[in-house]
Amino acid sequence: MSTTPIAFEERRAGRLAIAADYVELTKPKIAVMLLAAVAVSGCVATWGQPDLWRLFHAVFGTALVAASSCVWNQWLERRSDLLMKRTRERPLPAGRITANGAAIFGAALGSIGVSYLLATVGWKVAAIGAATWLLYVVVYTPMKRTSPWNTAVGAVAGALPLLMGWAAMGAPFDLRAAALFAILFFWQFPHFMAIAWIYRKDYAQAGMQMLPVVDPTGVRAGRQAIGAALALTLVSIVPFLNAPLDGAPWCVAAALALGVGQLLLALRFSMRRDDRSARHLLWASLVYLPAMLGVLLAFPIL
Ligand code: HEM
Numbered sequence: 450m451s452t453t454p455i456a457f458e459e460r461r462a463g464r465l466a467i468a469a470d471y472v473e474l475t476k477p478k479i480a481v482m483l484l485a486a487v488a489v490s491g492c493v494a495t496w497g498q499p500d501l502w503r504l505f506h507a508v509f510g511t512a513l514v515a516a517s518s519c520v521w522n523q524w525l526e527r528r529s530d531l532l533m534k535r536t537r538e539r540p541l542p543a544g545r546i547t548a549n550g551a552a553i554f555g556a557a558l559g560s561i562g563v564s565y566l567l568a569t570v571g572w573k574v575a576a577i578g579a580a581t582w583l584l585y586v587v588v589y590t591p592m593k594r595t596s597p598w599n600t601a602v603g604a605v606a607g608a609l610p611l612l613m614g615w616a617a618m619g620a621p622f623d624l625r626a627a628a629l630f631a632i633l634f635f636w637q638f639p640h641f642m643a644i645a646w647i648y649r650k651d652y653a654q655a656g657m658q659m660l661p662v663v664d665p666t667g668v669r670a671g672r673q674a675i676g677a678a679l680a681l682t683l684v685s686i687v688p689f690l691n692a693p694l695d696g697a698p699w700c701v702a703a704a705l706a707l708g709v710g711q712l713l714l715a716l717r718f719s720m721r722r723d724d725r726s727a728r729h730l731l732w733a734s735l736v737y738l739p740a741m742l743g744v745l746l747a748f749p750i751l
């Protein structure tokens with residue numbers, strides 16, 4: 450084997466490219482925001498005094514299980530992803546990673562992740578993680594091709610990890626835990642209705658039953674975005690009610706301002722039903738969640 454410096458650099462670049470493709474299989478951008486939400490959930494559960502080691506174990510274990518679910522979601526969709534411009538360059542449809550390689554990677558991540566959660570933060574967190582994995586991979590992913598209700602199932606899978614952070618702190622599932630779950634559950638509808646509208650032709654091409662494919666007028670997608678944005682605004686103040694903390698009024702005001710902002714953009718999308726208003730709604734959703742997580746994190750400190 451050639452050992453010239455150029456050959457060495459080429460081999461190194463090749464290995465880095467393969468590693469980057471395996472990371473891409475885990476949907477890192479979605480995962481980062483999801484794990485931030487898991488960490489904030491653990492902080493809210495303990496009024497800002499989390500056991501940091503247990504919180505690290507919960508976030509790290511959830512990262513492994515979530516990554517596994519994303520790898521298997523792409524393994525299952527490696528052929529249909531070829532039919533969409535947005536996904537055809539992904540590692541599996543583009544052939545940069547083999548299906549067997551991805552399956553071994555996904556299985557390893559999932560088994561290590563569930564075992565890690567079991568060993569560090571207990572069976573309840575591991576069980577919620579495994580159930581979320583099954584809901585996303587075994588139920589939601591195939592349902593994308595059969596019913597527009599897939600989004601509601603995906604939203605449950607997307608919100609359940611918050612209960613993993615909560616349970617890892619040993620906190621009982623109370624009204625505040627339910628409110629956090631509802632915040633992330635409802636948030637996913639304006640988030641995805643905007644995406645589903647923007648990529649409606651792609652989804653139709655791949656035979657995916659997203660709402661703007663089932664109803665090309667976008668009226669139902671608009672209504673779903675508005676209804677969920679309204680519910681999100683109302684439920685977003687629940688974590689701050691009946692709390693003996695001075696910061697509550699500020700947090701309620703901030704949560705309402707964020708919610709109303711997103712609601713107005715959902716209304717605008719519903720009236721215009723064009724790509725521009727959909728992109729503004731998508732951006733708003735990607736601003737809303739980190740901002741709302743920030744308000745939840747700041748609450749006990751204010
Ligand atoms: C029903 C549930 C969900 C669906 C169907 C969904 C779908 C998607 C899709 C298809 C994209 C890629 C858009 C593009 O390629 O431009 C995306 C982007 C994103 N999603 Fe979601 N998502 C859901 C839930 C979540 C959750 C729970 C989180 C995290 C808490 C999240 C965070 C993100 C982020 C940060 C991006 C931007 C990443 C990028 O720019 O590629 N999503 N979502």
Ligand SMILES: CC(C)=CCC/C(C)=C/CC/C(C)=C/COP(=O)(O)OP(=O)(O)O
Nearest residue numbers: 514515518522578581582585603606607610
């Ligand atoms: C602990 C654990 C298992 C956590 C899993 C959390 C998680 C990743 C939830 C999925 C959210 C979701 C539906 C993403 C879109 O997938 P998609 O298939 O619609 O996106 P795509 O079309 O871009 O592939």
